[in-house]
Amino acid sequence: MPATTHGSNPELRSPLLPPTDSKKSAGYSEPEMVSIDEMLQRYCGEFGPWQLRHFVLTSLAWALEAFHTMVMIFADREPDWRCTDGSGCGSPSTSVCGLGPGLWEWVGGLESSTVAEWGLFCGEKYKVGVVQAIFFGGCMIGAGIFGHLSDSFLGRKGSLTVVCLLNTIFGCLTAVSPNYWIYVLLRLLTGFSTGGVGLCAFVLANEPVGPTKRGSTGMSTFYFFSTGIALLSGIAYIFPEWRALYIASSIPSFLFLVIVIPFLSESPRWYLVRGRINDAMKLMSDIATTNGKDLPDGVILALDEETSHDDVSRGHALTCKEQQPETKDAVTGSIIDVIRSPLTRIRLFLAVAINLLCSVVYYGLSLNVVNLETNIYMNVLLNAVAEMPAFTITALMLDRYGRKPLAIGTLWFSGFFCFSGSLMKNVGLWKVVRMVCGVLGIFGMAGTYNLLFIYTAELFPTVVRNAALGCATQAAQMGAILAPFVVVLGGGLPFAVFAACGVAAGVLGFYLPETMDQPLYDTFTGMVNRGCASTV
Structure with missing residues (x-):
């Protein structure tokens, strides 16, 4: 359970519900x-x-x-x-590393x-x-x-x-x-x-x-x-x-x-x-x-662990409410609470691993696109615009097929084309085919990379949502650090590594729960067993 802290705010000392017996006799209806x-x-x-x-x-x-x-x-x-005027240093296609000072300029x-x-x-x-x-x-x-x-x-x-x-x-x-x-x-x-x-x-x-x-x-x-x-x-x-x-x-x-x-x-x-x-x-x-x-009168916000959802549980919930203190304390949590809970601990591990692997592929493929010998300003612009269709398609499919199937599908989509790219030689027509494989790979991974923000946020309760999302983001940044080292391997090896990361992340996705149309839970208790009635 997350720790609670007691504040001195006057509204925290106001009763959430009035005393039931006296109010009911006066015609008071239960909020x-x-x-x-x-x-x-x-x-x-x-x-x-x-x-x-x-x-x-x-x-x-x-x-x-x-x-x-x-x-x-x-x-x-x-x-x-x-080359500077009259230096005769050669053409810009040669490396500047072997040229002396004064023979060339930026x-x-x-x-x-x-x-x-x-x-x-x-x-x-x-x-x-x-x-x-x-x-x-x-x-x-x-x-x-x-x-x-x-x-x-x-x-x-x-x-x-x-x-x-x-x-x-x-x-x-x-x-x-x-x-x-x-x-x-x-x-x-x-x-x-x-x-x-x-x-x-x-x-x-x-x-x-x-x-x-x-x-x-x-x-x-x-x-x-x-x-x-x-x-x-x-x-x-x-x-x-x-x-x-x-x-x-x-x-x-x-x-x-x-x-x-x-x-x-x-x-x-x-x-x-x-x-x-x-x-x-x-x-x-x-x-x-x-x-x-x-917003009608008599409706009061409550943490999901305090709400009731059917007639059978409502009797139990009212009993639990009657036992609540008149002071409403702040409910807090930290990443330690996430690790302590068996339910959220495995979710955190999977989210961290998937985000790291996904980030290696996303940033790695992005760096490969940037290394194309084209105008850098136009290249970056096209790279940004190319990601947008992935967002649109993923958004249209997200609430139809669910987070889990879509995440696995886009990860394996990207992994398939990265694997295909690793088999292509970087010569002639095969070079063009490899470039297309890279574009399709980043197309799939762009959708996955951003879908993971939604998925990760929905996997954890409000009290620790940003802390858990922060951990997943940290893992993604670690993947971003590793990506350049994969790119320098050269040849087809980077594509092979990206393919392995995409496939492995998709396998891990099978162990996550589906969160589509599920509420954003507020507390650990509400996530594990919703409401007092479930604990009775």
Whole structure:
């Protein structure tokens, strides 16, 4: 069971239910105790104008994550070079590693990228990989920390506010890095804050949505990430110098902080598990009013372990309610509680393993696409646009076939084409076939990678949802760290590794439960046995 903390808030000391005997004699009717999912379905609306506005505004944060994550593609790229006048150094197809100083120069000057300014090429090229690994390492740490903080006292909105502020500060400071090692440190710090953006925005955007609409809206959040990548390619084209690019890609975080966040609402589920019943009820009333519905009197929000759902259990539930204290305490939990519970422990292990394997394939295939000899700005734009059909198809199939079959199917779809690509030689027509296999592989994995956010969020109760999602995100970041090392294997080996990861992740998916049309449980008790009646 999760631990509870006692607060001093006056509303926590107000009785949830009045004394039954005296009130019943005066004609008092028993209040209806309902969960948030039930209230959304029956009285407030699952996805009306309120949820649409809240969803769009919150999901804009995904574009910010794309800016801070993918900016390294442009800032740390190796620019084109050319021979200086009269040097006779040869053609740009030869390597600069054997050329002496003064015989060649970078196109765009030393300011075009960190590689040009700090000499991160030839024998120093590994330092580019170090920066990228350090960034994802920071994301891994930040995902765990902010996942916990958003479940505890900071809340979803508070955590999102903090990470956007930190992203603005660290992103702008990166632009004035005096040397490589300060640059590495600031990328680590930027990664730390970036790691909390996506998971906080995802949970905050989707928790007020009803159960039958949550799948499609959850998948829709990732259009914002892909759109952010597409916009970044345009920003990088306008600001070709890496220092100016870091400032230009960090300013949107500040604008989001001052223009968007003040209009966002905290999650009603977080209010409920923290014992702030009045705040949760007020927010649900606002949702109903904005959606053109009416929240009737006598309906009270309750944790799923306190609600009843049939006439037989209602008698038991009332007995349990009568035994409840008049003080409503906050219910909290941590990743330790997830590990202690046999039910959630195995779910966490599977979610972590699947996210790690999926991330190796997703980022690995993405890096292979970026290495194509094409215009880098157009290439990144096309790569982002190519992912969007996968989101659309997955969203359409999500609530029809379920999370589990779709996750397994897309993982094996990607694994099949990666395996096919590993059999193709990188010459002639076979090179084109391998490229097509890679495109189809990332098409399948893009859908899976984003579906896992929805699936993972639905596998755990509200008290630990962000903490568990943070762990899964940490695992995904570890996969992102490993992906470049797989790519450098060369030949067909990367495709073979990606195929093995996709197939293995699909096998693990068989051991997860289906969550389609299931409620988002609030507590461990509600997940294990729903309501007091089940324990009687």
